[in-house]
Amino acid sequence: MEEVQDKFVAMVSAKAEVDLPVSQFEPRSMLAVPEHNIEMSKFPSIDYHNHLDAQESRSVLRVMDACGVEKCINITMRVGDEAFEMHRKFKAAAADRFDTYAWFDWTDPHEDGFWERCVERVERFVDAGFVGIKIWKDLGLTLKDKNGELLKVDDERLVPFFEKAGELNFPVMFHIADPDAFFLPIDRFNERYEELAAHPDWSFYGSHFSKAELLAQRDSIFQRHPNTTFVCAHLAEKSEDLAYVGRLLDANANLYVDIGARTAELGRQPYTARDFFLKYADRILFGTDLVPDEEMYRLHFRFLETRDEYFDYPSHASRQGRWQIYGIELPDDVLQKVYRENALKLLSR
Numbered sequence: 001m002e003e004v005q006d007k008f009v010a011m012v013s014a015k016a017e018v019d020l021p022v023s024q025f026e027p028r029s030m031l032a033v034p035e036h037n038i039e040m041s042k043f044p045s046i047d048y049h050n051h052l053d054a055q056e057s058r059s060v061l062r063v064m065d066a067c068g069v070e071k072c073i074n075i076t077m078r079v080g081d082e083a084f085e086m087h088r089k090f091k092a093a094a095a096d097r098f099d100t101y102a103w104f105d106w107t108d109p110h111e112d113g114f115w116e117r118c119v120e121r122v123e124r125f126v127d128a129g130f131v132g133i134k135i136w137k138d139l140g141l142t143l144k145d146k147n148g149e150l151l152k153v154d155d156e157r158l159v160p161f162f163e164k165a166g167e168l169n170f171p172v173m174f175h176i177a178d179p180d181a182f183f184l185p186i187d188r189f190n191e192r193y194e195e196l197a198a199h200p201d202w203s204f205y206g207s208h209f210s211k212a213e214l215l216a217q218r219d220s221i222f223q224r225h226p227n228t229t230f231v232c233a234h235l236a237e238k239s240e241d242l243a244y245v246g247r248l249l250d251a252n253a254n255l256y257v258d259i260g261a262r263t264a265e266l267g268r269q270p271y272t273a274r275d276f277f278l279k280y281a282d283r284i285l286f287g288t289d290l291v292p293d294e295e296m297y298r299l300h301f302r303f304l305e306t307r308d309e310y311f312d313y314p315s316h317a318s319r320q321g322r323w324q325i326y327g328i329e330l331p332d333d334v335l336q337k338v339y340r341e342n343a344l345k346l347l348s349r
């Protein structure tokens with residue numbers, strides 16, 4: 001009997017690839033379940049979170065037309081005159097299909113009058129027809145003031161900036177911090193191991209402020225400026241814990257969230273995600289944060305509109321985590337709000 005067993009093991013190991021590196025493991029699902037290719041969003045959609053500086057407007061428009069995307073917001077990463085140039089370029093290509101978000105300008109925080117200039121810049125953006133301004137995670141992680149002190153997200157010197165944005169109905173978008181896994185060691189327990197191993201510079205493990213501290217600083221701003229509208233990109237950086245995002249939305253009527261680059265997180269918790277969308281349908285914005293192409297948009301639609309199971313999530317070249325997603329089949333009224341109506345509320349201010 002033992003001899004038979006040994007023979008069997010020998011036969012299997014001859015055929016098996018053992019000690020395969022994780023990076024080369026590409027399992028193909030054997031599941032036979034329904035698949036739907038949703039070519040166009042069921043209702044016209046607005047991509048509230050994209051970065052188009054490097055894109056050619058005509059090819060973006062082609063993708064938008066093919067997918068039912070009515071409008072795309074370019075969050076420019078240019079500052080100074082180049083930001084205005086970028087805004088003009090897209091407006092000239094199709095005024096009703098593109099809008100521009102400004103990027104907070106940190107080129108001169110060490111020069112006199114910086115904090116006053118932040119306020120003046122908001123006025124200029126509003127005059128030029130920009131639709132909001134984004135503050136990125138360099139605030140809190142790397143930016144230092146004149147004295148070499150790391151700037152806190154809720155630095156008091158930014159108060160006049162937030163107040164001016166509120167006064168002018170100019171939404172402020174925050175992208176502070178990143179997924180929880182980016183603040184943990186890049187080791188075998190890290191659920192984003194492959195992504196971080198490919199981009200170790202994306203890790204903030206050992207950052208001066210912990211992720212919880214960064215978010216607490218950010219969250220205090222919503223309370224401090226109740227008349228300013230805020231958009232928290234990437235589900236407020238807490239898509240792993242939608243109960244946290246729900247509490248944040250409950251506590252702050254002036255807050256919206258976008259789903260940019262978080263379909264992977266939402267689609268691996270379809271029951272929780274669906275409940276979240278139903279409860280906060282008025283506060284969630286469709287946004288992708290990915291280079292516009294047909295497949296990218298269609299995977300978003302498949303996630304939001306169908307009950308397809310276990311399929312690829314839209315992502316950059318490198319995958320976020322080793323899992324598949326499930327569709328959440330949202331009802332029409334929720335889809336209309338998330339795809340378009342919530343964005344229109346912010347754009348028509």
Ligand SMILES: [Zn+2]
Binds near residue numbers: 050075175233260289
């Ligand atoms: Zn972004």
